[in-house]
Amino acid sequence: MIRFIHVSKEYARGGLALDDVSFHIAKGEFAFLTGPSGAGKSTILKLVYMEELPTEGDVRVAGVHSGTVRRAEIAQLRRKLGVVFQDFRLLEERTAEQNIAFALEVTDAPRASIATKVSRLLTQVGLSSKANALPRELSGGEQQRVAIARALVNDPFVLIADEPTGNLDDRATRGVFQLLRDINAAGTAVLMATHNLELVRRSDYRVIEMNRGQIVYDSAEAAADAAVDGRSTPA
Amino acid sequence: MRLTLRETLLAFRRAPLLSALSVMTIAFSLFSLGLFVLVAVNIRDALQQVEERVEIRAYIADGTPVEALAAALGDIGAFPEVARADGISQEEALERARAELGEFRDVFDAAFLPASIEVRLKPGFRDPETVSAVAARIRTYPFVDDVRFGEEWVRKLYNIRNLATAAGIILGVAFAAVAIIIIGATIRMAVLARGREISIMRLVGATDGFIRRPFLLEGLAKGILGGILALALTYFAHSLISRTLVATRFFDDRIIIAGIAFGALIGFLGSAVSVGRHLRRV
Ligand SMILES: Nc1ncnc2c1ncn2[C@@H]1O[C@H](COP(=O)(O)OP(=O)(O)OP(=O)(O)O)[C@@H](O)[C@H]1O
Numbered sequence: 001m002i003r004f005i006h007v008s009k010e011y012a013r014g015g016l017a018l019d020d021v022s023f024h025i026a027k028g029e030f031a032f033l034t035g036p037s038g039a040g041k042s043t044i045l046k047l048v049y050m051e052e053l054p055t056e057g058d059v060r061v062a063g064v065h066s067g068t069v070r071r072a073e074i075a076q077l078r079r080k081l082g083v084v085f086q087d088f089r090l091l092e093e094r095t096a097e098q099n100i101a102f103a104l105e106v107t108d109a110p111r112a113s114i115a116t117k118v119s120r121l122l123t124q125v126g127l128s129s130k131a132n133a134l135p136r137e138l139s140g141g142e143q144q145r146v147a148i149a150r151a152l153v154n155d156p157f158v159l160i161a162d163e164p165t166g167n168l169d170d171r172a173t174r175g176v177f178q179l180l181r182d183i184n185a186a187g188t189a190v191l192m193a194t195h196n197l198e199l200v201r202r203s204d205y206r207v208i209e210m211n212r213g214q215i216v217y218d219s220a221e222a223a224a225d226a227a228v229d230g231r232s233t234p235a
Numbered sequence: 236m237r238l239t240l241r242e243t244l245l246a247f248r249r250a251p252l253l254s255a256l257s258v259m260t261i262a263f264s265l266f267s268l269g270l271f272v273l274v275a276v277n278i279r280d281a282l283q284q285v286e287e288r289v290e291i292r293a294y295i296a297d298g299t300p301v302e303a304l305a306a307a308l309g310d311i312g313a314f315p316e317v318a319r320a321d322g323i324s325q326e327e328a329l330e331r332a333r334a335e336l337g338e339f340r341d342v343f344d345a346a347f348l349p350a351s352i353e354v355r356l357k358p359g360f361r362d363p364e365t366v367s368a369v370a371a372r373i374r375t376y377p378f379v380d381d382v383r384f385g386e387e388w389v390r391k392l393y394n395i396r397n398l399a400t401a402a403g404i405i406l407g408v409a410f411a412a413v414a415i416i417i418i419g420a421t422i423r424m425a426v427l428a429r430g431r432e433i434s435i436m437r438l439v440g441a442t443d444g445f446i447r448r449p450f451l452l453e454g455l456a457k458g459i460l461g462g463i464l465a466l467a468l469t470y471f472a473h474s475l476i477s478r479t480l481v482a483t484r485f486f487d488d489r490i491i492i493a494g495i496a497f498g499a500l501i502g503f504l505g506s507a508v509s510v511g512r513h514l515r516r517v
């Protein structure tokens with residue numbers, strides 16, 4: 001589904017952001033990306049939605065290869081994945097409803113289907129009563145729900161979240177996180193960068209920990225190693 | 236499509252001053268071009284009228300045998316450039332002169348006026364080069380004394396027309412370049428002003444073509460508006476000149492349509508060049 005093969009990324013202005021990173025995210029998986037500031041979490045996410053391309057190695061997302069991808073393919077790929085950020089990135093002059101519809105309009109979705117889809121999504125994120133509110137009239141948690149609804153318009157196979165709870169208080173954080181869990185339970189993979197170790201600890205999802213552009217810990221590999229160790233250990 | 240239109244109208248409402256500026260630049264570039272084209276068109280009209288009157292007159296030596304003259308008339312009449320060739324005898328020449336001169340008719344004596352061949356050319360063969368070439372060929376007949384045609388002024392008119400056309404094209408291209416640059420700058424500002432919106436469009440999977448469309452349409456609309464404005468200005472100039480200096484003819488439909496299309500092209504090109512470059516940066 002998402003595979004990084006010996007990926008390095010060096011920004012034109014700036015040092016080596018990723019240094020030989022390899023991992024694989026399976027269909028329907030939930031994985032955290034953790035690590036200190038500047039570790040390369042956002043860079044990994046940008047490589048997934050192909051905002052950036054690797055300097056070395058290969059990123060493969062849903063059959064699209066970073067080595068051969070064309071701009072038009074990137075647009076198509078983004079319709080198959082959803083992205084949310086710490087700062088929500090909503091359009092200020094559009095209502096909640098219009099922000100969600102915007103993602104459908106700009107991808108030439110059939111007009112007739114937009115309204116029903118938008119109201120279904122608003123219900124799913126628990127905001128049907130705020131359909132006509134502008135972003136500034138919504139709380140942070142509510143704005144993030146709108147952003148999540150917008151990310152879900154095309155039924156993505158993965159939801160990419162870059163510190164989605166970074167601007168939220170505890171209560172809102174728990175609410176948004178629960179929403180992400182529900183989305184994952186319905187079959188969508190979630191790849192979430194976060195500083196909130198509390199969330200990571202409270203759930204038993206996979207954790208990929210980064211430091212200085214490298215993966216320093218991957219709970220999936222640790223489990224596999226443990227399994228191998230377990231088998232090789234004489235009874 | 237409706238979304239694209241809405242976005243285009245929005246662009247005008249968001250930056251009315253900037254939009255007006257770019258429409259004005261296109262208008263003035265096309266206006267200057269239009270003035271020169273107007274001059275060129277009117278000179279060409281004048282030329283055409285003059286051209287209809289272009290004739291070559293070959294004066295025949297006294298005592299030329301009638302048969303030789305008739306044969307020459309047949310030959311010349313068969314030249315591909317020649318519409319008709321008429322022989323004018325001494326008597327006919329005298330008649331004409333008398334008719335033109337009225338009361339002084341009696342002072343003329345047939346002996347003063349030589350017989351001649353009057354040659355009219357077909358349309359399309361009345362430019363100075365062809366006229367000279369035909370005149371030279373007629374001159375080769377041994378009994379032709381002299382060949383006359385309004386060489387000087389035919390040439391002069393052609394030169395003025397070519398000059399006006401060249402000046403118009405050069406100025407038009409220069410102003411068009413300025414217009415393209417200004418349109419480019421306004422589109423650049425529009426792109427930057429909407430950077431956030433564009434990056435969100437990108438994020439949710441809008442194609443470059445989709446993102447570009449409203450900007451291109453905006454350029455196209457400005458170009459067409461500029462073209463229409465330029466046309467109005469040129470028409471105003473035309474009526475002013477016609478009233479105060481000389482009667483002039485305005486453009487025909489073909490030139491009007493070409494002018495507006497040229498405006499549209501300038502607007503479109505200016506946006507296309509600019510939007511392509513700036514979209515990659517947001
Ligand atoms: N566009 C860019 N140009 C140059 N350098 C960049 C760019 N984006 C990121 N970097 C650098 O790459 C490194 C990794 O950045 P990245 O944003 O991936 O870190 P992060 O783990 O997301 O950090 P944070 O937790 O603070 O969001 C940092 O050193 C950063 O300065």
Ligand SMILES: [Mg+2]
Binds near residue numbers: 043
């Ligand atoms: Mg980051």
